[in-house]
Structures are given as C-alpha cells and as structure tokens.
Amino acid sequence: MRGLDEIDDGLSALGDLAALFGAASTDDLWRALTLGAGLPSAANSWDAEMLWHHHHGDGQAGAADTALLLCTDWRWRRATAGLIAAIAGSGVLDKAGLTELASRFLEGTTITWTAPLGWSDGEWVTIRLVEETDDDTAEISGDDGAGPLNIARRVPPPLHRWAAAQLVRSHPGEWADVWEGAQRLDAAGTGAALAGMLDVLEVLGEPAASDLLALGLSWPRGSVRRTALERLAEREGPDAARRLAAVDPDAKIREWAEKLARGRSAVTSTSASTVAAAARSHDPSGDIQPTLFEV
Secondary structure (H helix, E strand, O other): OHHHHHHHHHHHHHHHHHHHHOOOOHHHHHHHHHHOOOOOOOOOOHHHHHHHHHHHOOOOOOHHHHHHHHHOOHHHOOOHHHHHHHHHHOOOOOHHHHHHHHHHHOOOOEEEEEOOHHHOOOEEEEEEEEEOOOOEEEEEEEEEEEOOEEEEEEOOHHHHHHHHHHHHHHOHHHHHHHHHHHOOOOHHHHHHHHHHHHHOHHHOOOOHHHHHHHHHHOOOOHHHHHHHHHHHHHHHOHHHHHHHHOOOOOHHHHHHHHHHHHHHHHHHHHHHHHHHHHHHHOOHHHHOOOOOOOO
C-alpha cells in the first residue's frame, strides 16, 4: 500500500539522518555518507549545513573530506550550489583548504574518494557508480592486491562552477590552467566551469578578461551566454548587452533583453522627470511675485 510505503520511506530517512548526526567520529560520519542510504533528494541544503557545523564547527579534523562527501552526496544533489556556498562561507576551511577542494572537484565529472585503509582490511576494493535509473547506485568490486577502498563520487555542474570561480579568484594568473582542466570535463561541466570563471571576471586583466568574455558570449549553452551578457552589461553598459541578447536564439535570453530595455526606459524616464522637477524648482521666474501693474 502506498501509505505504508511512504511511512517506511519516512522512517528510513529519519534513521539515515539520525545515523549522520549521531556519528561518534568523523570516520563514522564518512561511513554513513558513503555506505548508508535513506534520505530522499532534498531541494535545500539546511540539514547538510547543520551536519557540517555539527561535525566540524569546532575545528575537528577531516573537514576537507567531509566537505567533498557532503557536496557529492546524492541526497543533496538538488541543493549543491547552496551547500558549497555555505561550506565555503563557514570559515572552517582556510584558503588553502578551499583551493584543494576546488581542485578535486575539477578533476572530472566523476572523481574517486579514497577511504581510510582500515575500511577494506588491506584489500583493494572499488565502489563504482552504476546508472540504472535517474538515481546513482553503487557497485562494489574486489581487485587483486592490497590497497584502500576507492569510492566513486559524482560531481554535479554547480560544483564545477564554484570550483573554477574559487581557483581563478585565488590565483588569477593561473586562469588558463583552470580553463584547460575544465575542458576535460563533460559538456555540462565545462560550461559550468566557464560560467564560474565569468562570475569572477573582474579579477582578470586584459586581454584575458576580454577573451574569456568573448568565449562565454559564443558558448552553445544559453545559461553560460546569459552569465556572459551580465558581465558585458557591467563592462560596457546595458545597451551593449541588450543588443546582443535581443537576437539570441534562446527565448529566455531575448525575454531578459526586453526586461533590460524596459528597465532602462524606466530609469531614463525617471531621470528626465527628476531633472525637469529640479529645473522648475530653481526657475528664477517662480520666485517673482505678480504685481498690481501686470496685465
């Protein structure tokens, strides 16, 4: 029955959440994040943010690994952008830690997290992702030889966007290396990384900034072009962005151009009215009182 199934799913989710919060050590938390299941995909990241502060708010060790596992966990795949922003803004990871995390995210669309050696008792074990449905499932295989447990983790595009922005912001002179690495991702990941680099375009000098902007304006994915158009509006004014957006093949971008034009028109109209009112208030003729001799 559907009602009983929903109750079972709810109890499973609560049990999973209790295991995450009740983990007695960082190692136990990592086990729950990689080997446990039960929480449905969430549209917000508040519970993951609470987990982050609960387990690392006082500077406990292993924060970089926990950040990677939280952000690549399927439970919060619909809220990844907000989660990584919260983690980065928490102050738990310093600049070097954030740079390391960003570098890991740009390694690929699927990356490998290596568990502590004690998890596999010295035997080499790999957990791979198998896409059977919309959800990612895990497949465990034993490999010859001794070694650690390797667990595949999916990196969604919002993490690629954050990672590229973080690396360029921290090391502007290495933007070309960041872009070279981004091009090894899949199409969605590369586009997201380009959008992230455009997010921090102001830290780049010329001609790098102009070259990157031109690349974004011609990118196939509409969301990347929209980001590039926003940067163009900041650099050259809204009219320049509006002219390009008005002929864009993406209907949403053309609609954005119309809104930009209406906003521009409203600002112009308001400014003109303000100037006219100011002129009237300072008109000397307005201070002259009529006399008895005026006809």
